[in-house]
Amino acid sequence: MAQSDTLTKDKQEIIEEARRRRTFAIISHPDAGKTTLTEKLLLYGGAIHEAGSIRQRKANRYAASDWMAIEKDRGISVTSSVLRFEKDNIKFNLLDTPGHKDFSEDTLRTLVAADTALMVIDVAKGVEEQTEKLYEVCKMREIPIITFVNKCDRPGLEPLEVISNVENQLGIEPIPASWPLGYGKDFQGIYDLIGKQLHLQKKEEHGAKKAETKVYGLEEGLEKAVLSDHEKEKFREEVMLTEDMMAMMDEEAFMNGKCTPVFFGSALNNFGLDVFLNYFGELAHPPQEYRDAEGKSRKLDDGFSGFVFKMQANMNPDHRDCAAFIRITSGKFERGLEVTESNTGRKVKMSTPHTLMGDERHILEEAYPGDVVSLFNPGSFRIGTTIYSDDPVRFDVIPLFTPEHFMKASSKDPFKRKQLREGLKQLAEEGVVHVFEVPRGVGNELLLGTVGALQFDVVKHRMQTEYNTELHMSAVSYHAARWLDEDEEIIEKLENSYSTHVTKDMEGHPIVLFDSAYAISQAEEKVGAENLYKFKQN
Numbered sequence: 001m002a003q004s005d006t007l008t009k010d011k012q013e014i015i016e017e018a019r020r021r022r023t024f025a026i027i028s029h030p031d032a033g034k035t036t037l038t039e040k041l042l043l044y045g046g047a048i049h050e051a052g053s054i055r056q057r058k059a060n061r062y063a064a065s066d067w068m069a070i071e072k073d074r075g076i077s078v079t080s081s082v083l084r085f086e087k088d089n090i091k092f093n094l095l096d097t098p099g100h101k102d103f104s105e106d107t108l109r110t111l112v113a114a115d116t117a118l119m120v121i122d123v124a125k126g127v128e129e130q131t132e133k134l135y136e137v138c139k140m141r142e143i144p145i146i147t148f149v150n151k152c153d154r155p156g157l158e159p160l161e162v163i164s165n166v167e168n169q170l171g172i173e174p175i176p177a178s179w180p181l182g183y184g185k186d187f188q189g190i191y192d193l194i195g196k197q198l199h200l201q202k203k204e205e206h207g208a209k210k211a212e213t214k215v216y217g218l219e220e221g222l223e224k225a226v227l228s229d230h231e232k233e234k235f236r237e238e239v240m241l242t243e244d245m246m247a248m249m250d251e252e253a254f255m256n257g258k259c260t261p262v263f264f265g266s267a268l269n270n271f272g273l274d275v276f277l278n279y280f281g282e283l284a285h286p287p288q289e290y291r292d293a294e295g296k297s298r299k300l301d302d303g304f305s306g307f308v309f310k311m312q313a314n315m316n317p318d319h320r321d322c323a324a325f326i327r328i329t330s331g332k333f334e335r336g337l338e339v340t341e342s343n344t345g346r347k348v349k350m351s352t353p354h355t356l357m358g359d360e361r362h363i364l365e366e367a368y369p370g371d372v373v374s375l376f377n378p379g380s381f382r383i384g385t386t387i388y389s390d391d392p393v394r395f396d397v398i399p400l401f402t403p404e405h406f407m408k409a410s411s412k413d414p415f416k417r418k419q420l421r422e423g424l425k426q427l428a429e430e431g432v433v434h435v436f437e438v439p440r441g442v443g444n445e446l447l448l449g450t451v452g453a454l455q456f457d458v459v460k461h462r463m464q465t466e467y468n469t470e471l472h473m474s475a476v477s478y479h480a481a482r483w484l485d486e487d488e489e490i491i492e493k494l495e496n497s498y499s500t501h502v503t504k505d506m507e508g509h510p511i512v513l514f515d516s517a518y519a520i521s522q523a524e525e526k527v528g529a530e531n532l533y534k535f536k537q538n
């Protein structure tokens with residue numbers, strides 16, 4: 001075969017493999033059922049045969065993923081991993097994000113590596129705070145969002161109320177894709193609004209196995225359902241109102257995250273999961289092309305490239321272990337591939353790449369766009385590092401997220417000022433914390449900023465164990481912050497205001513800190529809200 005034919009064949013293979021991938025992350029508020037749903041997706045996706053192990057793992061965090069003392073102390077997961085399953089020839093990569101309420105920048109960054117977001121909402125609570133924050137990142141990235149309304153077996157909002165709650169809280173247009181038959185204790189199945197079939201379901205003990213399901217046409221199913229005539233009539237009306245909405249959905253609006261198909265169900269009882277998973281693979285986006293730092297699209301079948309979206313230190317407390325998670329953006333990855341790190345030009349051989357299924361590590365032989373590989377102890381890799389094999393490229397896709405919690409930090413030992421700076425600078429480079437000069441500060445203190453409050457414990461712990469520096473932290477009264485451009489006029493205006501404080505992070509990015517919500521609105525008036533960034537692309 002001529003060389004050009006081989007090349008075309010290789011490119012075709014990459015495109016075909018990429019098309020089969022669905023890389024997604026779940027956005028939800030703690031307790032909405034993310035862990036339960038994850039497990040049930042694995043059950044319905046055929047990756048596990050009996051549910052129980054992942055929730056077990058969550059409950060047994062102490063034993064299962066004991067890579068970090070903080071995680072042990074609090075019994076929660078601080079890190080993310082990747083879960084893979086394959087159904088109907090589609091390969092799903094679920095980028096697992098930590099589910100604790102003290103969530104971190106990692107959670108937000110993971111969304112940059114996902115092509116689709118699965119939004120899980122508790123039917124009793126509607127859209128909650130953390131979902132809103134995560135939604136903002138999806139909105140910035142304009143990625144498709146698919147919604148699953150969970151816990152329909154419990155008393156909660158009525159389906160139409162959930163729909164308007166999503167619309168009002170997030171400003172996204174919800175489009176019903178399935179509809180619950182009976183709510184709360186009467187919940188007995190799901191009407192598939194796309195396939196126009198009624199799925200009557202029966203609970204399995206603890207929801208460990210797939211729910212027994214019988215599929216009917218609407219009227220035939222309603223005859224078998226145990227509901228009052230009044231409830232049946234109401235159900236018919238709701239179905240009539242919503243049944244054509246999916247067929248009329250504006251594809252482009254969906255792709256850009258302006259509208260979201262909404263499925264109902266109960267992850268615990270396995271209701272609505274078959275209908276959901278039938279359509280999820282079709283609706284979720286295959287790998288997209290990422291734009292490089294010059295704004296040019298990197299084609300999926302170009303030479304191998306990827307970027308680091310997550311670093312995880314100390315996975316194994318016996319070694320100073322560190323993993324870099326790389327989202328593949330183009331080309332084919334094969335074990336042993338030599339890549340170049342775009343910032344330094346350094347060459348790295350990817351000889352022991354892994355894919356993670358929960359806590360287990362599997363050596364990965366090959367991977368395609370959309371897949372995530374993790375490399376252990378990759379030396380100088382940082383969050384955002386680009387790697388490539390042949391044609392050079394540099395991505396700049398990880399934004400700066402605005403810290404929401406602030407603390408002043410100094411070293412308890414005054415002779416360790418240098419270690420303090422160096423250690424914190426390193427942790428900032430790893431993306432663990434934002435480090436700023438204290439506005440009008442006295443030099444031996446630094447200002448720390450994080451997205452989640454738990455992150456301060458991570459910083460304290462790592463400074464102690466890795467840099468032998470005990471931190472003293474004290475509270476500060478900053479309420480919020482916004483990143484700025486290097487615009488002298490804007491910076492001067494903000495510096496002259498009493499309730500705003502301008503400072504810089506260790507890399508020189510200017511940021512303004514506010515004393516109160518009122519100070520934000522004042523600053524918005526003064527310099528324009530469009531110049532105060534919640535997320536900033538470097």
Ligand code: G4P
Pocket residue numbers: 028029030031032033034035036037055099150151152153154265266267268269
């Ligand atoms: P998270 O990862 O989003 O934090 O939520 P998780 O799956 O851990 O679920 C939180 C709680 O909600 C769990 O109860 C779980 O069993 C329950 N849950 C999840 N899906 C459903 C559902 O469809 N219906 C009902 N009724 N409950 C659901 P828990 O009491 O905290 O834990 P456990 O005692 O069940 O282990």
